[in-house]
Amino acid sequence: MTVGTGPSPFTETTTSARRAAYEQLTASGPVQETVLFTGVRVWLVSGYAEARALLAHPGIAKRPGGPHFDQTPAELNAAQNTHMLTSNPPDHTRLRRLVSAAFTRRRIDTMAPRIQAITDALLDDVATAGRAGEPVDLAAVFGYPLPIAVITELLGVPEQRREAFRDWTTIVINGSVYPADTYVDAVEQLVGYVRGLIAEKRAAPADDLLSDLIAVRDGTDRLSEDELTSMVKLLLVAGYETTASLIVLGTHALLSHPEQRQLLRAEPDRLPVAIEEMLRYDPPLQVAIPSVTTTPVDVGGVTIPAGEVVVPVLFTAGRDPARFEDPGGFDIARAEAAQHLAFGHGIHHCLGAPLARLEGRIAIGSLLARFPDLHLADGAADPARHPSLLVNAMAELPVRTSRSRVHQQG
Ligand code: HEM
Structure with missing residues (x-):
């Protein structure tokens, strides 16, 4: 077992060091038992076939959890974690059906x-x-503001309330690297913010996703208050951090490979496949949300006992040489690019993937056309x-x- 003192992709803070740490991880085999820097023991499943099989395996289950779970008041845990990504069938099936009735293709296309x-x-x-020829931070000026504007507009968050939640979501999504009290404080603020939005929208419903989620019904079934709060929080968090990374990491990959940039400029119809290649090459989520084995699970020649925490590693899955030829190469014409696991696989496959792809195509296509x-x-x-x-x-x-x-005269 590897103890989490060596290079950890999660704590490496340069692009090259993170890639090197992942290479070291996969060199030890597709399934590794390890202790994370947080002290938590997990099984990292890094091979493509192994991660894909695990994501669809009936012997694993999501669980309510997350950073500093035991230090977070139960009431806050319920208000932020009662959503489909922490649920299993039949609850997951029910929640996904209810939410899909509001989060429709039609609403996304419009x-x-x-x-x-x-x-x-x-x-x-x-x-x-x-x-003036000055460097521009594309993440701050473009990559983050775009998906924030889109998800808040889709939900129907009033203009003056759109920036407020950013500081808290960054802490909430990266909770393990913050002290417990900082994390709990951010969760409290975010949950309070979401409850406020729901109350305002109840008082004045409109033609938006939040109003639809409040109103959604399946026969006599509807979302409970915790389910509604958790879902809106999930959409706010999942809806922008990941899409911002698609735009930023994807642009970085393209600009780092001028010949690919040239090919896309000459043949802009390649953009949809280029977006898939960006997701494969540098996925916005390093890993899927951890699950627990409910039975012994055979994967990659290893039997993981019941009751263990398992983590499919999406980053390395996209770079598995057994699945992708020359996996470290960036190739916007790669036929099998869309086979990546960046949106997950199985019952939790990303509900927002069509929206994320649409945003990625419009953002990166327009950026390259304009500049x-x-x-x-x-x-x-x-x-x-x-x-x-x-x-x-x-x-x-x-x-x-x-x-x-x-050169400005001065
Ligand atoms: C490039 C952008 C995105 C990426 C890479 C991404 C990635 C993922 C992944 C990997 C999962 C599955 C996690 C797991 O199995 O543990 C997931 C689930 C989910 N995503 Fe996304 N996501 C993106 C954008 C979005 C957007 C824009 C939304 C909504 C506005 C969204 C909403 C969701 C929801 C609701 C789930 C839970 C699905 C379920 O549990 O059934 N995502 N996403």
Whole structure:
């Protein structure tokens, strides 16, 4: 068993060090028992076939849990964790059906013109920030604001309330790397914020996803108060951190491979497959949410006993040489790119995948069209990553929008 003192991909904070730590992990085999930096013992399942099999295995179950679970008041745990991603059938089936009735394809498709308009306005900000040849942090100016605007608009969060939750969600999603009291405080703020939004929307329903979630019914069944609060919190958190990373990490991959950039410029119809390759090459979530084995589970030639915590590693699954030829290469024409596990697999496969793909295509397609000379600025070759047991996010991505610097007279 590896004890979590060696290189850990979760705590490595440069892109190259994280990749090297993952290479070290997979070199030891597709299934590894290890102790994380948090002191928790888990089984990391890093091979593609093994992770995919595990995600659909009937002998694993999600459980209510998460960082600092025991230090978080039970009332807050219930208000933030009673959602489909911590549920198992039949509860999961019921919750996913109820939520899918509100989170429909039609509602997502009608967002396309709004996503384009939000994107165009943000690209104006990028142009302004980069006008004098100055480096622009694409994460701060474009990658994060875009999905925040989209998910809050989709839910129907009033304009003046849209920025408020960002500080708390960053702490909540990366809870393990923060002290317990910081985490609990952020959960309390976020839950209070979501409850406030629900109360406001109950008083004044509108044509938006939050109103639909409040109203949704399946016969006599409906979402309980904790289920509703947890679901809105999940949508807010899942809906932007991951999509922001798709935009930022995907742009970084493309700009780091000029020949691929050139190919996409010459043949823009390749964009949908390019987005899949971005998700495979550098997925927004390093791992799926941990599960527990409910029976002994055979995977990758190892029998994991019942009652163990198992974690499918999405990052390494996408780079498994047994599944993807030249897995470390970035190839926007890769035929099997969409086989990645970045959106998970099985019953918990990402409910927001169509929205994320739509946002990714509009964001990256419009960015490249608007700035044909976009390139990485100094310091962007090996960008810093946030330490996290879950997300794979860059702290910043400095780019320049044009080749020529404007020398200002002064
Ligand atoms: C590129 C962006 C995204 C990525 C990479 C991503 C990734 C994932 C993954 C890996 C899972 C499964 C986790 C597991 O099995 O433990 C998941 C589930 C989920 N995602 Fe996403 N996601 C993205 C965007 C979104 C968006 C935009 C939304 C909604 C607005 C969303 C909502 C959800 C929900 C509700 C689930 C739970 C599904 C269930 O348990 O049945 N995601 N996502």
